[in-house]
Amino acid sequence: MISMKLPKNYEAGEYESDIYALWEKSRVFVANPDSDKEHYSISMPPPNETGTLSLGHALFITLQDILARHARQQGKDVLWLPGTDHAALPVNAIIEKQLLDEGTNKHEVGREEFLRRTREFVGNSRNTMLSQMRAMGASADWTRLRYTLDDTLNRCVNETFVKMYGDGLIYRGNRIVNWDPNLETNVSDDEVIYTEEKGKFYTFKYGPFEIGTARPETKFGDKYVVMHPDDKRYAEYNHGDTFEVEWINGPITATIIKDEAADPNFGTGVMTITPWHSLVDFEIAERHGLDKQQIISFHGKLLQIAGEFADMPIHDARPLIVDKLAKKGLLVKTDDNYVHNVAINERGKGVIEPQIRLQWFVDVNKTVVLWKGKRQSLKEVLQSVIRDEDIELIPERFQKVYFNWIDNLRDWCISRQIWWGHRIPVWYRSDTDGKEETYVGVKPPTDQSEGWHEWEQDPDTLDTWFSSALWTWSTLIDQRLAEDYSLSLEDLLERSPDFKAYHPTNVMETGWDILFFWVARMILSTTYVTGQIPFKDIYLHGMVRAEDGKKMSKSRPESIIDPESIISEYGTDALRMALVMGVSPGNDQNWGRGKVAANRNFCNKLWNIARYIESVVDEGSRGGDAKPTSAADHWITNRLRISQEKITDDLDKYRFSEAYARLYRFIWDDLADWYIETSKAEPNSPLLIYLLESVLVLAHPFAPFVTETIWQTLAWHDNAVLASQPISTIINSDDDQARNFSELQAIVSEARSITKSLKVNNVKLLHENQPFLEENSAIIKQLARLQAVSPATNTDSHDGIYLTATRYKCWLDIDKAKAKAYVREIAAKKAIQESSIAQLESRLKNKNYLENAPSAVVDQTKQQLEAAQDLLVTLQAEEQRFSTS
RNA sequence: GGGCGAUUAGCUCAUUUGGCUAGAGCGCCUCAUUGACGUUGAGGAGGUGAUAGGUUCGAAUCCUAUAUCGCCCACCA
Numbered sequence: 001m002i003s004m005k006l007p008k009n010y011e012a013g014e015y016e017s018d019i020y021a022l023w024e025k026s027r028v029f030v031a032n033p034d035s036d037k038e039h040y041s042i043s044m045p046p047p048n049e050t051g052t053l054s055l056g057h058a059l060f061i062t063l064q065d066i067l068a069r070h071a072r073q074q075g076k077d078v079l080w081l082p083g084t085d086h087a088a089l090p091v092n093a094i095i096e097k098q099l100l101d102e103g104t105n106k107h108e109v110g111r112e113e114f115l116r117r118t119r120e121f122v123g124n125s126r127n128t129m130l131s132q133m134r135a136m137g138a139s140a141d142w143t144r145l146r147y148t149l150d151d152t153l154n155r156c157v158n159e160t161f162v163k164m165y166g167d168g169l170i171y172r173g174n175r176i177v178n179w180d181p182n183l184e185t186n187v188s189d190d191e192v193i194y195t196e197e198k199g200k201f202y203t204f205k206y207g208p209f210e211i212g213t214a215r216p217e218t219k220f221g222d223k224y225v226v227m228h229p230d231d232k233r234y235a236e237y238n239h240g241d242t243f244e245v246e247w248i249n250g251p252i253t254a255t256i257i258k259d260e261a262a263d264p265n266f267g268t269g270v271m272t273i274t275p276w277h278s279l280v281d282f283e284i285a286e287r288h289g290l291d292k293q294q295i296i297s298f299h300g301k302l303l304q305i306a307g308e309f310a311d312m313p314i315h316d317a318r319p320l321i322v323d324k325l326a327k328k329g330l331l332v333k334t335d336d337n338y339v340h341n342v343a344i345n346e347r348g349k350g351v352i353e354p355q356i357r358l359q360w361f362v363d364v365n366k367t368v369v370l371w372k373g374k375r376q377s378l379k380e381v382l383q384s385v386i387r388d389e390d391i392e393l394i395p396e397r398f399q400k401v402y403f404n405w406i407d408n409l410r411d412w413c414i415s416r417q418i419w420w421g422h423r424i425p426v427w428y429r430s431d432t433d434g435k436e437e438t439y440v441g442v443k444p445p446t447d448q449s450e451g452w453h454e455w456e457q458d459p460d461t462l463d464t465w466f467s468s469a470l471w472t473w474s475t476l477i478d479q480r481l482a483e484d485y486s487l488s489l490e491d492l493l494e495r496s497p498d499f500k501a502y503h504p505t506n507v508m509e510t511g512w513d514i515l516f517f518w519v520a521r522m523i524l525s526t527t528y529v530t531g532q533i534p535f536k537d538i539y540l541h542g543m544v545r546a547e548d549g550k551k552m553s554k555s556r557p558e559s560i561i562d563p564e565s566i567i568s569e570y571g572t573d574a575l576r577m578a579l580v581m582g583v584s585p586g587n588d589q590n591w592g593r594g595k596v597a598a599n600r601n602f603c604n605k606l607w608n609i610a611r612y613i614e615s616v617v618d619e620g621s622r623g624g625d626a627k628p629t630s631a632a633d634h635w636i637t638n639r640l641r642i643s644q645e646k647i648t649d650d651l652d653k654y655r656f657s658e659a660y661a662r663l664y665r666f667i668w669d670d671l672a673d674w675y676i677e678t679s680k681a682e683p684n685s686p687l688l689i690y691l692l693e694s695v696l697v698l699a700h701p702f703a704p705f706v707t708e709t710i711w712q713t714l715a716w717h718d719n720a721v722l723a724s725q726p727i728s729t730i731i732n733s734d735d736d737q738a739r740n741f742s743e744l745q746a747i748v749s750e751a752r753s754i755t756k757s758l759k760v761n762n763v764k765l766l767h768e769n770q771p772f773l774e775e776n777s778a779i780i781k782q783l784a785r786l787q788a789v790s791p792a793t794n795t796d797s798h799d800g801i802y803l804t805a806t807r808y809k810c811w812l813d814i815d816k817a818k819a820k821a822y823v824r825e826i827a828a829k830k831a832i833q834e835s836s837i838a839q840l841e842s843r844l845k846n847k848n849y850l851e852n853a854p855s856a857v858v859d860q861t862k863q864q865l866e867a868a869q870d871l872l873v874t875l876q877a878e879e880q881r882f883s884t885s
Numbered sequence: 886g887g888g889c890g891a892u893u894a895g896c897u898c899a900u901u902u903g904g905c906u907a908g909a910g911c912g913c914c915u916c917a918u919u920g921a922c923g924u925u926g927a928g929g930a931g932g933u934g935a936u937a938g939g940u941u942c943g944a945a946u947c948c949u950a951u952a953u954c955g956c957c958c959a960c961c962a
Contacts, residue, residue: 006921008921008922009922009924010924194959194960201962211962212961212962213962214962215962226962261961261962262961262962263961263962266961266962267961267962270962271961271962272962273962274962278962279960280960280961280962281962340960340961341960341961343960397889397890398889400888400889401888401889401957401958404887404888404889404957404958405957405958408958408959512957513957516957547896547897549954549955578910581897581898581899581909581910582897582898582899582909582910583898583899584898584899586890587890587891587898588890588891588955588956589897589898590897590898591897592896592897592911594896594897594910594911594912595897595898595910595911597911597924598910598911598924599910600924601922601924601925602924603924604922604924604925605921605922605924605925607921607922607924608921608922608924608925609921609922610921611921611922612921612922613921614921615920615921616921649901650901653901655901657898657899658899658900658901661899661908661909661910664909664910665909672921672922673926673927676921677926749928752927752928753927753928753929755928756915756916756917756927756928756929757928757929759915759916761917785917785927832906836906843942843943846942846943847942848941848942848943849942849943850942851942852941852942852943853904853942853943854904856904857904857905857943860904860905861904861905863905864905
C-alpha cells in the first residue's frame with residue numbers, strides 16, 4: 001500500500017479558493033477565437049450591481065458553467081463571457097434612498113455628486129459579486145469581463161439609437177407614461193405591477209348624469225362626459241351637445257362625447273374623462289381631438305386648477321374634495337367595498353400616476369427592418385424568428401406566452417428621467433430668436449455657430465434594457481477598435497475577431513421572468529443591428545423559491561437563503577448539485593437545505609472512491625494498458641460507456657437533472673457499490689485508474705472543485721488541470737461478459753435478500769458443479785457475505801432454498817426448520833408471477849394489440865411472458881418441495 | 886376578463902415527443918459492519934399518478950370537463 005495522500009473526509013473549504021486560483025493561472029477559461037476548434041459561446045446574463053448574489057444567480061451560474069465545462073470536454077473552444085449590469089432604476093432607487101436617509105436629495109447634491117456616489121456603490125457591489133461568481137466555480141473568461149455602462153457599450157448604444165432614429169424607428173412624442181412621482185421618472189409597462197386594494201367608489205351627480213369614480217381628485221378639469229353610442233338610456237343626447245354643470249369649484253361647460261370605450265354595463269354607463277392621467281381617457285381624447293389638462297404635478301401634488309386644494313398631496317385632498325361635493329349635494333352614494341388595482345413601480349414601489357410626457361419611443365410597427373431579404377416591422381421579426389425556429393425556445397410552451405406578449409406589444413418607451421444610465425444621444429440648441437434645433441449623433445456636436453446658444457444634451461437616460469438588449473454582440477466588439485470613430489458600426493463588427501468567432505451565441509440561459517424585459521429585446525435589437533439572431537437556443541430556468549413555495553423576499557428575511565452560507569457549510573459543489581437535482585426547464589423549484597447535505601455526501605463518496613483506488617493501485621500500473629478482464633470489468637466498462645453517451649446526450653438537450661441523476665447512479669450504485677466491492681477480490685489496477693479518471697472528468701462539470709482537488713492531489717498528470725481534460729476515450733468491452741456480471745448481481749441480490757429476511761448468516765451457497773459459479777465464487781461469497789460458495793458434495797443437503805433469479809442451479813444451505821419460513825415469500829412471489837402472466841397472456845391474445853403495436857414491443861411482451869412462466873415453474877417446484885417435505 | 890402552469894410516496898421533485906413492475910433524494914422501519922467512506926453498507930415499507938369522462942391494442946403522458954393552488958397579461962371609469 002502506498003501512502004495516503006487524501007485525508008478521510010473531503011473538506012471543501014480547504015481547497016476551493018486554491019483550486020479556483022489554479023484554474024485562472026492555467027488560463028483554461030480563456031477563449032481563443034483563432035483556434036481551429038469548433039467555437040461555443042454563452043453570454044452570461046449580467047447580474048445587477050445591487051449587492052450580493054442570490055440563489056437564483058447561483059442557479060444560472062451552475063447551469064451555464066455545466067454547459068461551458070462540458071463543451072470544453074468535447075474539445076470545443078469555449079467563450080463564456082461574464083459581465084455585470086448597471087441596473088439603472090434599482091440602483092437609482094437605492095442611492096435616492098441613501099440620500100433621503102441623510103436628509104438630502106439628488107437635486108441638492110447635483111448630477112455630478114449623484115453619479116460619483118453611484119459609481120462608488122456599484123464598484124463595491126461589483127467586486128463582491130465577481131468574487132462570489134468565482135466562488136461558485138464559474139469558468140467564465142474574466143479577461144473579457146464587460147459592463148453594461150462601459151465605453152464600448154456606450155458607443156454601441158449610441159450607434160443603435162442613431163441608426164434607429166435614422167430609420168424612423170425612434171421618435172419623440174407626447175404620450176401617457178407610467179409616472180413614478182417618488183423617483184420622478186417614467187417606467188415601462190413591463191415594470192408596472194398591480195396590487196389589489198379595497199377602496200371607496202363614489203357616485204356623483206354631474207348635470208343630468210351620474211358618474212362614478214374612485215379618484216375624485218382627478219376630476220377638477222373633467223368637462224367631457226362619455227357614453228356608448230348605442231346606449232338607449234342616453235339616446236336623447238347627441239355627440240357634441242354642451243350643457244352647464246355645477247362642479248367642484250363652480251360651474252363649467254360640459255360636452256357630450258359618444259365613444260365605444262364606455263361600457264354600458266359598468267355603473268351608470270356614463271363617465272367623465274381625465275385625459276392627462278389615464279391611458280383610456282387619453283385615447284378617447286385623441287380620437288375626438290379633445291383638450292387635455294394636467295391636474296396633478298410630477299411630484300404628486302394638485303395643481304392650480306384645483307383651486308383651494310392646490311399643492312395638496314392627492315391622498316390628503318381626496319376626502320376633502322368628497323366632503324365638498326357632498327355639501328354641494330352632488331354626492332349620490334359611496335361604495336366602501338370597491339376593489340380595484342393600484343399600479344406600483346416594481347422598482348422602488350412608488351404608486352404610479354399616469355402623466356403625459358414628452359418621451360422617446362421605439363416604433364415596433366414600422367416596416368423598415370430588413371430581415372431575410374424582406375422589409376418587416378420589429379414586431380414581425382420578433383415573431384418570425386421563433387415561428388420559423390431560427391431560435392429554439394426551451395421549454396416550448398413559452399412560445400405561447402411570447403407570442404401573446406408580442407401581439408399586445410405597444411411602442412417601447414425608452415427614455416427615463418433618472419441620472420444613472422446611458423444618456424440619450426440627442427442635443428438641442430436654440431438661437432436668440434427662439435428657433436430650435438435638434439442633433440442626434442454618436443458623438444456630441446462640435447460646431448459652434450454664431451447666434452446660437454450652446455448645445456445641450458437631453459437630460460434623460462435610456463431604459464436599462466435598451467443597453468442590455470445589445471449584450472450578446474456589443475460585448476464581442478474589440479474595445480480598442482471601438483475607440484476609432486472613423487470606423488462604422490458595421491466595420492467594428494466585421495473587424496472584431498470575437499464577434500466573427502462567437503456570434504450568434506449558442507444559448508441564452510436565463511430565467512423566464514425576463515423573457516420580455518430582456519430576451520425579446522435582445523432579439524429585437526440584435527436582428528435589427530447585426531442581421532443575426534443573438535443566440536440559437538433559449539433555455540429558461542425557473543425561479544428558486546423558499547421551501548414553502550413563496551418568493552424569497554427582503555420583506556421576509558428568514559425566507560432568504562444566502563448561497564455563501566451554504567458554500568461555507570457544505571461546499572460549492574454540494575450547492576451546485578443541489579440546485580441541479582430535480583430542476584426542469586421553466587418550472588420553479590422550492591428549495592431547502594435538505595438537498596444540500598445529500599450532495600455533500602456525494603462529494604465525499606467521490607472522494608473516498610478516489611481514496612480507495614489510490615490505496616490499492618500499485619505504482620507500476622499508472623500508464624498501464626487499461627483492459628477489462630473479469631466479468632465485472634466488462635460490465636463496468638460497458639456501464640461507463642452508456643453513462644457517458646447518455647450524459648452527453650442529456651446535456652446537449654439541456655436535460656441537466658437527468659444527466660446528473662445518471663451520473664449519480666453510475667458513481668454511487670454501479671461503481672462504488674458493485675464494481676469496487678467486487679474488485680476487492682481481485683483489483684484490476686490499470687482499469688481502476690482509468691475508471692477513476694473517467695469518472696472525474698464526467699463529474700467535473702457538475703462538481704468542479706472536488707474532482708479537480710482529487711486530480712491535483714493524486715498528481716498523476718503533472719502540469720495538467722482536470723478542467724482541460726477531454727472526455728475519456730471508450731475502451732471496448734464484451735457484452736456477453738457484461739451480461740455475466742448481471743447474472744452475478746442477481747445471485748448476490750437474491751442471496752442477500754433471503755438471508756436477510758430469514759435473519760440467518762454464515763450460510764453456504766451450494767450448486768451442482770456449475771463452472772460459472774465456481775469461477776466467481778470468491779466474488780459471490782464476498783458480496784453476499786456468505787460462508788462459502790461451493791459445489792455440493794454427496795453429504796450436502798439439497799433441501800435449502802433455491803435461487804430463482806438465475807438460470808444456474810444453486811441453493812442456500814439453510815436447515816429445513818428455518819427455511820420453511822420462506823414459503824410465504826415464495827407464495828407471494830408466485831402470486832405476482834401468476835397475475836403478470838395472466839396480464840401478458842391476455843395482451844398477446846388481443847388481435848388489435850398484435851396488429852397495432854410495434855413488433856419490438858410485441859416481442860418484448862413475448863419474452864416477458866416466457867420469463868415469467870419459467871419463473872413460475874421454478875417457484876411452483878419450490879413450493880411443492882416445501883409442502884411435501 | 887384573457888392566457889399559462891402545477892396537482893405523482895410522509896416531504897421536495899424527476900419520469901426526454903403514449904409501450905418493461907412509475908423513479909430519486911430526504912424522512913421512516915429492520916439489520917450489519919467500523920480496513921475507501923457512519924457524510925457508510927444491506928434489506929424493506931410506502932403511489933388508484935387531484936377527480937370524472939373520452940380517444941387508443943395500450944394513458945401519469947393526448948382530449949374534454951371539474952376542483953384546488955400558483956403565475957403571467959390586460960385593466961373598468
